[in-house]
Amino acid sequence: MTRYTLLSAALLLAACDTPTAPRTPVAAEALSAQVIRNVHFERQTIAINDCNGEIIDVEAKFHLLTAVTFDGAGGYHVTIHNNISGQGTNQVTGAEYGISQEYNNEYTVGNGADEQTTVLHFDLIGKGSVANEVLQADFHITFTPDFGVSAYHDNFRIKCD
Numbered sequence: 001m002t003r004y005t006l007l008s009a010a011l012l013l014a015a016c017d018t019p020t021a022p023r024t025p026v027a028a029e030a031l032s033a034q035v036i037r038n039v040h041f042e043r044q045t046i047a048i049n050d051c052n053g054e055i056i057d058v059e060a061k062f063h064l065l066t067a068v069t070f071d072g073a074g075g076y077h078v079t080i081h082n083n084i085s086g087q088g089t090n091q092v093t094g095a096e097y098g099i100s101q102e103y104n105n106e107y108t109v110g111n112g113a114d115e116q117t118t119v120l121h122f123d124l125i126g127k128g129s130v131a132n133e134v135l136q137a138d139f140h141i142t143f144t145p146d147f148g149v150s151a152y153h154d155n156f157r158i159k160c161d
Contacts, residue, residue, distance in 0.1 A: 034070075039062075040063050050133055056090050060085060063083040063084075066081075087099065101121065122136075
């Protein structure tokens with residue numbers, strides 16, 4: 001899915017920095033949050049303008065934050081936040097773009113119902129008369145203790161102008 005090129009690149013690069021040995025989960029006695037990962041880095045990657053099909057070379061700054069909160073009763077809450085900001089150029093046409101993305105993924109496990117909420121906002125704003133792309137996606141699901149689904153929402157939209 002070309003819409004998630006920057007996100008995929010960020011997660012792939014972050015995965016390369018992850019230790020190969022699994023971490024041992026430690027349950028807290030009381031509610032506590034622990035930041036597992038908070039990194040800033042710069043990368044060169046590509047983005048695809050879904051409005052006109054252009055492939056854009058991108059230089060971007062990434063910020064990835066992952067935190068876990070244990071509830072003291074065997075459950076936990078995970079928050080993943082990723083910001084991307086940068087500039088891009090189509091090497092064929094010379095068109096220039098400003099790029100920003102915000103991605104938030106939260107999920108809770110335990111206490112009867114498990115749930116996940118994901119929100120993505122991606123802006124590819126052309127300088128001049130090239131097509132702009134604004135992509136927004138949000139998703140939510142709640143599972144009952146017997147793995148049934150009690151709530152579901154999925155909304156994906158792209159605006160081109």
